[in-house]
Amino acid sequence: MPELPEVETVVRGLRRSLPGRRILSVRIEKSDFIDDPALVERELPGSRIVDVVRHGKFFLLRLARNGAAQPDGSLLVHLGMTGLLTPRDPREPAPRHTHVFMPLDDGRELRYTDARRFGRMAYIPESSLAGLLSPFGLEPTEMSFAEFREKFCTRRAMVKALLLNQQVLRGVGNIYADESLWRARIHPMRNAATLNDAQARALHRSIQRVLAAAIKLGGSSIANFRNVDGDFGEFQLRHRAYGREGKPCPRCGCTIRRMVIATRSSFFCPRCQPAPRGRK
DNA sequence: CGTTGAACCTGTTTGC
DNA sequence: TGCAAACAGGTTCAAC
Numbered sequence A: 001m002p003e004l005p006e007v008e009t010v011v012r013g014l015r016r017s018l019p020g021r022r023i024l025s026v027r028i029e030k031s032d033f034i035d036d037p038a039l040v041e042r043e044l045p046g047s048r049i050v051d052v053v054r055h056g057k058f059f060l061l062r063l064a065r066n067g068a069a070q071p072d073g074s075l076l077v078h079l080g081m082t083g084l085l086t087p088r089d090p091r092e093p094a095p096r097h098t099h100v101f102m103p104l105d106d107g108r109e110l111r112y113t114d115a116r117r118f119g120r121m122a123y124i125p126e127s128s129l130a131g132l133l134s135p136f137g138l139e140p141t142e143m144s145f146a147e148f149r150e151k152f153c154t155r156r157a158m159v160k161a162l163l164l165n166q167q168v169l170r171g172v173g174n175i176y177a178d179e180s181l182w183r184a185r186i187h188p189m190r191n192a193a194t195l196n197d198a199q200a201r202a203l204h205r206s207i208q209r210v211l212a213a214a215i216k217l218g219g220s221s222i223a224n225f226r227n228v229d230g231d232f233g234e235f236q237l238r239h240r241a242y243g244r245e246g247k248p249c250p251r252c253g254c255t256i257r258r259m260v261i262a263t264r265s266s267f268f269c270p271r272c273q274p275a276p277r278g279r280k
Numbered sequence B: 001c002g003t004t005g006a007a008c009c010t011g012t013t014t015g016c
Numbered sequence C: 001t002g003c004a005a006a007c008a009g010g011t012t013c014a015a016c
Helices: A004-017 A037-043 A126-133 A145-151 A159-164 A174-184 A197-216
Strands: A048-055 A058-064 A073-078 A083-088 A098-103 A109-114 A120-125 A257-261 A264-268
Touching: A004 A048, A004 A058, A004 A083, A004 A197, A037 A120, A073 A083, A073 A126, A120 A126, A145 A197, A159 A174, A159 A264, A174 A197, A174 A264
Parallel strands: none
Antiparallel strands: A048 A058, A058 A073, A073 A120, A083 A109, A098 A109, A257 A264
C-alpha cells in the first residue's frame, strides 16, 4: 500500500520522536523478509538513531554507535503492501503479524507489523549505502523538468510502466501513477517518447502536484494504511481516477474505466485521456 | 530494450 | 448462507 506520500507520512511521524533514542535490543519473530536477521540482531542493539530519511518508498533509520555523531550504518526498511514501523507502549498487546520488537531507551518499543510480509528490512553498513541507493531513479518531488524529460521522455515504454519503474522515478506507485496521468490527461498506454512538449510538462507538473497534495493530507488510506499515530490518511477522498471504475470522471462526466496495463489495474477517463492510435 | 506472467503471503471483497 | 475466486498500495525473476 505505501507509496511515496504514505512513506513520507510515516517518516515524518518517526522523525518527531526517534532521533536521539537508543535501541536497546532486537527481537525477531518471523524473519523471511529480513536480508540477514543475524546481522540486524548483532548491529542494532546499542545504536543511537540519529535521523530518519526517505529514499523513494524505502526509508532508513540512520544509526550511530557509541557517542559518534556520524552514522556508521542504517536500518533499511520497505513497507511493501502492509508494513508499518511504529513506536508503541510495550504494555499494549502487539497486534497480529507483529514480527520485530525493538525496545528503546525511553521506555517505548519500536514494532514492525506486516501481514503480507512483502516488506523488506536490512542492516546496511555505511560503506555500502551509496551503492545500494544508486540504481534508483529521480526523486519525483524534486526533479526539474529537464531531468524528467531526459530520464523519462526518452524511453519507448508505456508511461504507466515507466511511472511504476523505480529505476526511472523513485516512489511513484499505482495510485499516484493513475492520478498523475488523469490530471495530465494522458492515457496510460502512451509511449513516453511520443509525448509532445506540452504533455511532458503537464505530466511533470501533475506528478509533483499530486504527490505534494497527498503528502499534505497524510497519504491515501484505501483499506488499512495508518500513520505512526494510528490515523488514516485523507487523500483517498481526492482520488479522481484510481479506484473509481464505473463512476463519472470529475472533469467530463464520462465513465471511468479500469483495465490491466503493464500488469497492474489502471483507471482512466477514456475521453479526457485518449488512447494512442492502434490501442484500445 | 520492453513486456508478460508467476511468485512471494495474508486478508478482504465479490460473485455464483 | 457458503465457498471459491478475484483482488489488493509492493518487488523480483525468468522467459520471450
